[in-house]
Amino acid sequence: MKQFEVPIIYRSPLITAIKKKRKEMDKMKKDYTPTLLDLGSLHIYLARHFGFCYGVENAIEIAFRTIEESRQSGTGKRIFLLSEMIHNPQVNADLQAHGVKFLQDTQGNALIPFEELKAEDIILIPAFGTTLEIENKLRNLGIRIEEYNTTCPFVEKVWNRSEVIAKDKYTIVIHGKPKHEETRATFSHASVHSPSVIVKDMAQTEELAKYITGEKSSSSFYEEFKGLYSEGFDVEKDLQRIGVVNQTTMLASDTQAIADFLKQTMIKKYQLADDNTGEHFADTRDTLCYATNDNQNAVIGMLETNADLAIVVGGYNSSNTSHLVELCEEKLPTYFINEEKILSPKEILHYNFHTKEEILTTNYLPDKKPVKILLTSGASCPDALVEGVMNKLAGFYQAEGNIEQLLDEFS
Numbered sequence: 097m098k099q100f101e102v103p104i105i106y107r108s109p110l111i112t113a114i115k116k117k118r119k120e121m122d123k124m125k126k127d128y129t130p131t132l133l134d135l136g137s138l139h140i141y142l143a144r145h146f147g148f149c150y151g152v153e154n155a156i157e158i159a160f161r162t163i164e165e166s167r168q169s170g171t172g173k174r175i176f177l178l179s180e181m182i183h184n185p186q187v188n189a190d191l192q193a194h195g196v197k198f199l200q201d202t203q204g205n206a207l208i209p210f211e212e213l214k215a216e217d218i219i220l221i222p223a224f225g226t227t228l229e230i231e232n233k234l235r236n237l238g239i240r241i242e243e244y245n246t247t248c249p250f251v252e253k254v255w256n257r258s259e260v261i262a263k264d265k266y267t268i269v270i271h272g273k274p275k276h277e278e279t280r281a282t283f284s285h286a287s288v289h290s291p292s293v294i295v296k297d298m299a300q301t302e303e304l305a306k307y308i309t310g311e312k313s314s315s316s317f318y319e320e321f322k323g324l325y326s327e328g329f330d331v332e333k334d335l336q337r338i339g340v341v342n343q344t345t346m347l348a349s350d351t352q353a354i355a356d357f358l359k360q361t362m363i364k365k366y367q368l369a370d371d372n373t374g375e376h377f378a379d380t381r382d383t384l385c386y387a388t389n390d391n392q393n394a395v396i397g398m399l400e401t402n403a404d405l406a407i408v409v410g411g412y413n414s415s416n417t418s419h420l421v422e423l424c425e426e427k428l429p430t431y432f433i434n435e436e437k438i439l440s441p442k443e444i445l446h447y448n449f450h451t452k453e454e455i456l457t458t459n460y461l462p463d464k465k466p467v468k469i470l471l472t473s474g475a476s477c478p479d480a481l482v483e484g485v486m487n488k489l490a491g492f493y494q495a496e497g498n499i500e501q502l503l504d505e506f507s
């Protein structure tokens with residue numbers, strides 16, 4: 097895979113060495129066991145896959161290169177980001193510190209009106225991509241967007257899949273978080289080709305299925321799915337032939353369950369057999385990206401270790417990170433932190449993504465030796481932050497020296 101140039105401050109020499117060694121030993125990525133970092137009375141189990149993915153590194157490289165080119169050319173061009181580059185507070189703060197301004201918040205609310213933009217401004221499109229409406233707005237202002245478009249190729253793949261499904265006259269069901277930038281972008285790109293509707297989870301999918309089976313009157317669809325269907329959506333006609341695509345970062349098991357459920361709904365409704373299911377359901381694979389699959393599989397592999405707690409590092413609004421948390425918390429006490437929020441051996445400040453609040457937990461480290469901690473991070477989290485967490489924990493057990501030795505061991 098392509099190597100990107102991202103600022104060195106985001107890298108961790110130790111984690112880079114560990115990842116390199118694991119990759120050399122397991123080129124086909126079949127081994128999902130975690131890496132044990134034995135620090136004496138502290139055992140850290142580091143997931144096999146975590147941290148910056150292809151799309152995030154690509155976006156960061158383009159953003160920082162653009163800043164540097166603008167500085168060197170001395171043109172003083174203004175640089176804007178459509179919204180957060182990626183869902184990581186440190187990276188976004190660093191970009192802002194370099195003078196980059198955000199046009200919108202993550203919900204799509206304007207922070208700076210588009211009317212204030214000029215044709216010579218540089219607008220960076222984030223890794224999640226954006227809607228066709230916004231692309232057109234920028235083009236109409238004379239802004240060249242192609243050069244500064246950091247949309248991840250794995251997101252574009254979902255748009256291409258939608259187009260293929262649409263060509264075969266299927267309606268597109270998008271499984272994703274309706275307010276997430278990527279899902280809004282995919283909805284926009286899909287709905288120019290075919291009627292489209294978003295479902296956020298299984299509960300909402302079950303409600304959608306009731307319109308397919310006729311259990312629910314079509315008149316209530318428009319209120320129930322307000323804001324989630326494309327213009328001109330005809331619930332009676334447009335749910336007869338469907339195909340599913342996903343936001344790239346959803347939980348793999350949810351995604352599979354939703355596609356299977358909709359397929360079974362169509363099979364029952366139209367009395368289909370294996371050879372003619374395709375008349376009503378586009379039987380395609382999910383559109384989760386490789387990083388989502390790798391990171392979730394690595395967490396599933398890591399959870400086979402008998403540990404005391406798990407720590408997941410990532411942005412609180414990061415979809416892929418929240419799913420890693422979801423997997424961990426089914427099995428053991430899990431702490432979702434976005435920086436070095438480990439305040440002391442007694443207190444940790446962490447995020448409850450169900451209630452959307454940061455909470456303080458005391459006595460999170462058990463009074464036993466060795467303490468066994470599972471550690472991973474989301475696809476937009478710099479490895480340097482994960483190393484910071486490791487160092488902090490090591491400090492509580494006077495094991496800083498052991499961390500330094502690990503670098504020799506893995507190098």
Ligand code: SF4
Nearest residue numbers: 149151248250344385
């Ligand atoms: S999580 Fe996947 S789709 Fe999103 S930026 Fe990374 S590689 Fe691309």
